[in-house]
Amino acid sequence: MPSKQLDPTQWVKKYSDYLFNYTITRVNDREVAQDLISETFLAGLKSMKNFKGEASERTWLISILKRKIIDHYRKINSKKGKAEVHINYRDEDGEGEWMEERMADPYDKTAEDVIENTELGDAIYNCLAKLPERQAEIFKLKTIDGQETETICNAYNITASNLWVIIHRARTAMVECMEKNWLQ
Amino acid sequence: MSFKLFIDCDKAGHFCDKSQYKESSVLEKLKLNIHILFCRDCKEHSKRNLKLTRFFKQANLQNMPEDKKQSLERLIDEELAK
Ligand SMILES: [Zn+2]
Numbered sequence: 001m002p003s004k005q006l007d008p009t010q011w012v013k014k015y016s017d018y019l020f021n022y023t024i025t026r027v028n029d030r031e032v033a034q035d036l037i038s039e040t041f042l043a044g045l046k047s048m049k050n051f052k053g054e055a056s057e058r059t060w061l062i063s064i065l066k067r068k069i070i071d072h073y074r075k076i077n078s079k080k081g082k083a084e085v086h087i088n089y090r091d092e093d094g095e096g097e098w099m100e101e102r103m104a105d106p107y108d109k110t111a112e113d114v115i116e117n118t119e120l121g122d123a124i125y126n127c128l129a130k131l132p133e134r135q136a137e138i139f140k141l142k143t144i145d146g147q148e149t150e151t152i153c154n155a156y157n158i159t160a161s162n163l164w165v166i167i168h169r170a171r172t173a174m175v176e177c178m179e180k181n182w183l184q
Numbered sequence: 185m186s187f188k189l190f191i192d193c194d195k196a197g198h199f200c201d202k203s204q205y206k207e208s209s210v211l212e213k214l215k216l217n218i219h220i221l222f223c224r225d226c227k228e229h230s231k232r233n234l235k236l237t238r239f240f241k242q243a244n245l246q247n248m249p250e251d252k253k254q255s256l257e258r259l260i261d262e263e264l265a266k
């Protein structure tokens with residue numbers, strides 16, 4: 001079975017939470033985050049033929065998203081750049097003159113840092129991605145969405161004790177994964 | 185009425201999981217606490233389990249809202265149909 005193939009019909013189900021959280025911790029705006037993810041999926045669809053299967057689907061999508069986030073920062077940056085021209089009066093050698101000074105832009109560095117830093121939320125989602133799919137879904141509903149045990153049991157047609165076994169396995173795996181990937 | 189104050193490690197693990205979601209009863213918490221007085225493994229496990237809960241709280245994870253997911257699904261379907 002070829003493991004590295006693209007299946008866009010599963011993208012939302014598999015990756016939207018992870019991508020949304022990733023984006024929102026970096027742009028701090030739900031609407032912008034939503035737009036960037038739409039753009040990411042569209043760009044992904046358009047360049048599907050370029051997918052060589054060397055990276056996983058998830059890694060591939062996140063690399064597209066990273067470029068979108070950097071572009072977003074650049075846009076803010078260029079608007080900011082124009083706004084942050086300061087006019088200073090210089091009179092060092094007696095010949096005073098008005099100078100236009102462009103402020104060093106704080107965004108270039110920030111964008112890179114912001115992209116590359118692994119945030120706690122990313123570490124959690126990276127670990128979640130390693131769980132078996134159904135286990136991850138159930139664990140997320142319970143732990144992130146805070147859904148009632150009964151609601152989840154009905155949705156998945158399982159008993160409460162089934163649910164707790166799944167939660168226990170997920171938590172045990174998550175604890176181990178986080179200990180490896182998040183030093184704290 | 186059977187009233188067992190002493191529980192095995194499986195039960196302790198289960199009560200510990202439930203308490204991460206604030207779903208354990210007072211009695212279950214009591215039994216768990218008695219158990220971990222005597223069981224190092226479960227004490228350690230409880231500590232790590234609680235840490236995981238704290239990570240989730242601290243990360244304040246934000247899942248994509250359901251309606252947004254649906255509109256994204258539609259967007260992808262439309263693109264694929266082209
Ligand atoms: Zn024990």
